[in-house]
Amino acid sequence: MKRFAFFPGCLIPARHPAMEFAIRTTLEKLEIEIVDLEGTSCCPDPIYFKSKDKVSWLSVAARNLCLAEDLGLDIFTNCSGCTATLSETYHLLQDEEIRDRVNERLARIGREYRGTSRVRHIATLVRDEVGYEAVKNSVVRPLEGLKVAIHYGCHLLKPSRIMQVDSPDDPQVLERLVEAIGATPVRHANWYLCCGKACQNEDIPNKMMHDLLSTVNDEHADLLGMICPTCFGQFDHGQMKIAKLYEEDFSTPPVYYFQLLAFAQGVPYENLGFERQRFKPVALKKFEGAAVG
Amino acid sequence: MSADQPDVVRVDFAFKRELAQKIEGNLANYCYQCGACVGDCPATRYSVAFNPREIMLKVLYGLEDELLGEHSVLWECTNCYTCHERCPQEVKPVEVIISLKNMLADRGLAPTAADKVVRTFMTSGRTVPDNPAIDKQRAKYGLPPLKPVPMDEIRALLGVDEEEGGDS
Numbered sequence: 300m301k302r303f304a305f306f307p308g309c310l311i312p313a314r315h316p317a318m319e320f321a322i323r324t325t326l327e328k329l330e331i332e333i334v335d336l337e338g339t340s341c342c343p344d345p346i347y348f349k350s351k352d353k354v355s356w357l358s359v360a361a362r363n364l365c366l367a368e369d370l371g372l373d374i375f376t377n378c379s380g381c382t383a384t385l386s387e388t389y390h391l392l393q394d395e396e397i398r399d400r401v402n403e404r405l406a407r408i409g410r411e412y413r414g415t416s417r418v419r420h421i422a423t424l425v426r427d428e429v430g431y432e433a434v435k436n437s438v439v440r441p442l443e444g445l446k447v448a449i450h451y452g453c454h455l456l457k458p459s460r461i462m463q464v465d466s467p468d469d470p471q472v473l474e475r476l477v478e479a480i481g482a483t484p485v486r487h488a489n490w491y492l493c494c495g496k497a498c499q500n501e502d503i504p505n506k507m508m509h510d511l512l513s514t515v516n517d518e519h520a521d522l523l524g525m526i527c528p529t530c531f532g533q534f535d536h537g538q539m540k541i542a543k544l545y546e547e548d549f550s551t552p553p554v555y556y557f558q559l560l561a562f563a564q565g566v567p568y569e570n571l572g573f574e575r576q577r578f579k580p581v582a583l584k585k586f587e588g589a590a591v592g
Numbered sequence: 593m594s595a596d597q598p599d600v601v602r603v604d605f606a607f608k609r610e611l612a613q614k615i616e617g618n619l620a621n622y623c624y625q626c627g628a629c630v631g632d633c634p635a636t637r638y639s640v641a642f643n644p645r646e647i648m649l650k651v652l653y654g655l656e657d658e659l660l661g662e663h664s665v666l667w668e669c670t671n672c673y674t675c676h677e678r679c680p681q682e683v684k685p686v687e688v689i690i691s692l693k694n695m696l697a698d699r700g701l702a703p704t705a706a707d708k709v710v711r712t713f714m715t716s717g718r719t720v721p722d723n724p725a726i727d728k729q730r731a732k733y734g735l736p737p738l739k740p741v742p743m744d745e746i747r748a749l750l751g752v753d754e755e756e757g758g759d760s
Binding site: 309310312313314316317319320323337338339340341343344345346347348349350351352353354355357358359362383391397404405407408453454457458459467491492493495497498499500502503504506507572 | 614615616632634635637638639642667668669670671672673674676677684690691693694696697702703705706707708709710713717718719720722726729730732733734735738739741742745746748749750751
């Protein structure tokens, strides 16, 4: 088993424990050993916290990275926001002057950032350490015929020089992961749009989500697959608001990829917390009768 | 600091020095106004007020009054990082914008959402504070309760630091 330190962040463990359950269940089947970190805090969030004070933001993030360095392990994240914060920190602290500024802060708590633990998003961890073929082999009920519109969100891919995940103009990782569970990935016309959560203006994200959901709808996708809990919140709660505002009902359930994988690996629908979603991925139910071997 | 003659733009160097103190705040100096940041900017697509090229131009001139007021247009940025991706000069317009937001925060002009996140973080070390209902939900999935964050370390790390945010 390959071992990696798990950075759970805030949103998934507190708001979406079913996602954490799915991560733990699926990674075990893919022979990744999760090492829980002691004493992690918020990453901290790359939007509001960073907008208040970049040096404090870097210092808290560097402390989180130190916890993985102490164990001599790479760290993996399950949220695009945490990935952005920790990857940017890893990148920025390669600059000696910035690293010194942050290490002055860390010295107050007897810590020092060294830059020895790499940051990986769970999607790339699975791509690079497990491989699509092994994901496919772990599936007991392939989701054949299920059309999954892909939502990358922003921070998994950009800035690509720092994130080093995939091409931001023609990414493949989520498409291949969706294919590995037997489903059909769909790239809709507005696939590159942002969820808008970080914008402090209501009008912009409303219009953006409306346009994004319309092109998902044009493709007759069964659901919108994603890997970020912030995007998920926007498209679940947020979709109610959009439906009212525009008097259009797209009814596109958002699903976090690892819940989809858990389902394909045989975890029953009712164990995956879908009942808590505003828009439930009922299209999955037709696969429940499929042989679970 | 307004110019006596309204037609003459005076570069405000004090503003630019303050911005340069912020991490990656000085990168706008490399901007040659090509506009590559504009084409794929989702905020520009949906808002007439937001244009990253114009924001970089205002930074070059040091037009503090147009950038750092109440209800600044900077908060319309969606933080999507596409401009960072597109810029041929590695200006990272989004990082310059976030540095400007740090200056807004220093002036007490951060939006309530940002203040709230930082306040929650300062009390719990999280952006979603722990509570018994969360742990009950977690137990349903066989997950242990959330562990407390060592707040003594967090507070020491964030203790008021004179060297940051000043105009040195």
